[in-house]
């Protein structure tokens with residue numbers, strides 16, 4: 249598109265010279281219009297289409313600066329350049345100061361830079377106009393919307409407020425500019441009136457927008473508060489550098505503010521007990537840590553888990569469980585100061601934040617108070633419930649400087665309180681952490697071990713003490729850990745129980761033992777039975793009986809060749825339930841043995857009640873015989889009792905000829921232990937089944 253140049257000059261030779269140069273210019277094209285007088289020029293400028301004016305100061309109807317002033321007023325916003333001689337430079341300079349875009353020296357029209365200068369001037373003016381319109385449009389838009397808009401520079405100082413922002417903050421734009429945003433736009437949390445971290449600083453530091461948040465109160469200049477929702481976004485320049493931030497916010501009105509406040513409250517509190525939940529606890533804890541750091545004080549975190557709470561739910565129903573939890577919450581609140589926090593993390597877990605302790609150990613006092621308070625009966629409906637709790641304590645700064653670490657370490661200490669028999673409290677120590685890390689390592693390994701086929705079964709023979717024949721084997725689990733090598737059950741079973749992995753592991757053990765026994769039977773080793781240990785969790789698992797039936801069917805093993813070993817502690821807590829399962833097991837046809845007899849309840853009455861075939865005397869009693877009188881008496885009594893009740897009695901842990909001889913003299917049926925053979929991998933056990941126990945060991 250060509251540009252139209254209006255030449256305002258009375259000198260024909262000048263107009264002619266420009267006419268000769270401009271239409272052919274490479275930077276063009278330019279079209280030319282020429283007028284001789286100011287009046288004609290003014291008239292022409294009332295119409296459209298002129299892109300630039302080139303004017304002489306001296307015209308027939310106007311002279312000097314007046315010519316420029318008149319034209320400038322009529323031409324706006326068309327750019328003007330003046331045509332001057334060297335003697336008129338002063339006029340040219342003054343015109344530039346008054347708004348001219350520049351000047352052209354007469355006699356230099358052939359200069360190649362002239363068209364370029366004209367084109368640049370026209371272009372610059374066009375850009376300026378577009379920018380002006382753009383700014384105007386933005387300003388008008390921003391001033392007409394109902395949202396407040398504030399922008400800042402990269403230091404967080406105000407650079408702009410729209411009308412709504414002026415009204416809502418109480419600051420006029422002119423006053424606010426240059427002030428820190430936190431001064432003009434101060435925000436507090438609508439739950440506890442705590443100041444928010446400056447969102448602009450955060451956006452500039454993190455270089456990403458902050459999403460809309462609806463739980464903020466804007467404190468106006470006059471001190472009034474307004475519930476708002478706001479978002480903040482960074483402003484970048486063309487190089488991607490942060491130049492500031494823009495805040496957009498709106499007044500959400502009292503009804504919505506109330507709803508938001510309610511929702512915010514719900515998001516921070518537990519609905520059952522109305523206590524702060526984990527989110528609010530972490531917030532308070534972080535705040536308390538910051539304060540303790542500043543003041544050099546300490547604080548303690550008490551992690552509390554009710555003992556055997558599941559039993560209450562199971563026996564009285566979830567609703568009663570809920571009421572008990574609410575009662576516990578109330579007791580906990582009564583044990584602490586108003587400045588402390590009791591929170592419920594979920595389930596039967598509570599965390600208590602005790603602040604401003606002079607000595608962290610003072611938390612023990614709170615723990616004792618809590619334990620004593622919870623011990624009082626809780627009256628719910630017509631019942632009085634007795635409940636205890638285990639508490640772990642971590643202290644700041646000794647046990648961690650982060651909220652998460654303190655809670656985690658208190659949780660670890662709580663776990664040890666459970667291990668110590670429940671109803672007590674334990675302070676966290678670093679050794680616990682090492683053990684917790686170790687447990688974690690084992691647990692992670694266990695989760696992989698089944699799939700990675702890292703388990704195997706070893707078998708230890710049981711020997712008839714009269715005939716010396718092998719009557720069966722006990723299957724013993726081994727874990728070939730890729731880093732630790734061979735691991736025994738004592739290293740990992742309790743962890744597998746804690747994380748529930750014992751159930752699939754037990755299923756694998758049962759299947760593998762049945763499969764191997766079937767192989768031995770098919771190979772002609774008869775009669776032989778294999779004993780498998782059943783843990784409490786596996787025994788109480790609701791799929792236990794069905795799994796067992798499936799495995800027996802799958803492996804086609806005669807159930808009489810499978811012996812299940814159960815400890816007294818598995819059976820006794822709920823003997824009626826146990827008896828029902830044992831009767832079913834009996835009807836399936838498997839043999840039942842009481843393992844580790846003598847270490848647990850050793851109740852004779854249940855022995856008669858349960859359909860048991862075998863009594864296994866625990867190796868701790870066999871160890872000292874015949875020299876150790878106490879053990880000698882126990883082994884003698886248990887063997888005699890077992891025989892008279894018509895059980896097969898098996899002594900575990902036989903290691904010496906003396907023990908073997910003594911057990912034989914008692915007419916104990918069978919023995920098991922390293923004296924006859926250590927536990928062996930399946931192939932070596934197969935060889936032993938072929939050769940039998942060495943003759944010299946038996947006589």
Ligand SMILES: Nc1nc2c(ncn2[C@@H]2O[C@H](COP(=O)(O)OP(=O)(O)OP(=O)(O)O)[C@@H](O)[C@H]2O)c(=O)[nH]1
Pocket residue numbers: 520553554555556557558559561565566567568569570573594595596666670
């Ligand atoms: N009534 C009720 N029970 C819950 C709620 N949330 C979780 N529970 C139950 O609380 C029990 C928590 O049990 P645990 O802490 O794992 O075990 P426990 O029986 O207390 O035994 P220990 O902690 O080992 O002493 C589980 O049975 C959950 O089902 C709840 O909101 N209300």
